[in-house]
Amino acid sequence: MNKKLVLGIILTAASLFATPINNVYADSYKSVTIGADLTNQQKQNMLKYFNVDSNSASVVEVTSTEEKKYLGDTVSKGQLGNKSISCSYIEPTTTGGLVVNTHNVTWVNASMIKNALITAGIENANVKVSAPFTVSGTAAMTGILKGFENSKDGKKLDEKTKKTANExxxxxxxxxxxxxxxxxxxxxxxxxxxxxxxxxxxxxxxxxxxxxxxxxxxxxxxxxxxxxxxxxxxxxxxxxxxxxxxxxxxxxxxxxxxxxxxxxxxxxxxxxxxxxxxxxxxxxxxxxxx
Known part of the structure; x- marks a missing residue:
């Protein structure tokens, strides 16, 4: 058989097997929410903590106005504060259930967040909540749901669902x-x-x-x-x-x-x-x- 023909067949086969791998952009499914009141350096530090950048994940900000919208009726002003600080990382998955980890947040913990995500109808996701310093973490739930909606594999949640999960x-x-x-x-x-x-x-x-x-x-x-x-x-x-x-x-x-x-x-x-x-x-x- 002609050597050029054999080489062509090998290259074609290789490209067919390689194509599915090249189409799988796992990072594009990730979403990060950043507290809007952080400094630019703190925002960059949080992206590094979550091991992502603006090219590998959807990055959106959460404001104190959004926090008050969902938590203002049930959380005291002392806990809510006037600034949005805590950040979150959300990666929807197809299996594995809900895996939640928290760092530098004191008022909410992983079990609370997992419970609320169940209420929101989210079945599988890897979630991390953190902040550059110790805070209550009230922006966490608002951020997670917003991040889930902005992730490639996420879905739009109705307002009642988001309100109840935050509540x-x-x-x-x-x-x-x-x-x-x-x-x-x-x-x-x-x-x-x-x-x-x-x-x-x-x-x-x-x-x-x-x-x-x-x-x-x-x-x-x-x-x-x-x-x-x-x-x-x-x-x-x-x-x-x-x-x-x-x-x-x-x-x-x-x-x-x-x-x-x-x-x-x-x-x-x-x-x-x-x-x-x-x-x-x-x-x-x-x-x-x-």
């Missing part, structure tokens, strides 16, 4: 100040699972679920705490999420919180048993007095 972070964050972040995340996840599964017809049905779940623990929640959870779950219920689709994700979060919540559930049960025994002997004492 979930806010309510969980406030609850976390009282009982701890992980406990708050676990409690909200458990209540949300029941609400999505049962789809209560009215607010009373939601309140019943909230009370049934919270009564299992030794947490001392105020009336406002309960009302905040009920309000959040009312909005979650309106999203009409498919329990079969999110069940695995919810159970995944629950499994990581299992040990954290179990001890408090045991304390609550033990306290109830002790109260019952105390009432029993008190009744006997009263009978003997009579």
């Amino acid at each position: 979930e972070v806010a309510v969980t964050g406030k609850l976390g100040e009282k009982i701890g972040q992980d406990k708050a995340s676990g409690l909200i996840n458990e209540v949300k699972s029941e609400v999505i599964k049962d789809k209560p017809k009215d607010e009373e049905g939601i309140k019943k679920i909230v009370n049934n779940v919270t009564d299992n623990y030794s947490y001392k929640l105020s009336k406002d705490d309960v009302n905040n959870i009920v309000g959040l779950m009312t909005n979650v219920n309106k999203l009409n999420l498919d329990y079969n689709k999110v069940k695995g994700q919810l159970e995944g979060v629950a499994s990581t919180m299992k040990n954290t919540l179990q001890s408090d559930k045991t304390k609550s049960w033990f306290a109830g048993v002790c109260a019952s025994i105390g009432d029993f002997f008190k009744g006997i004492a009263n009978s003997l007095k009579s």
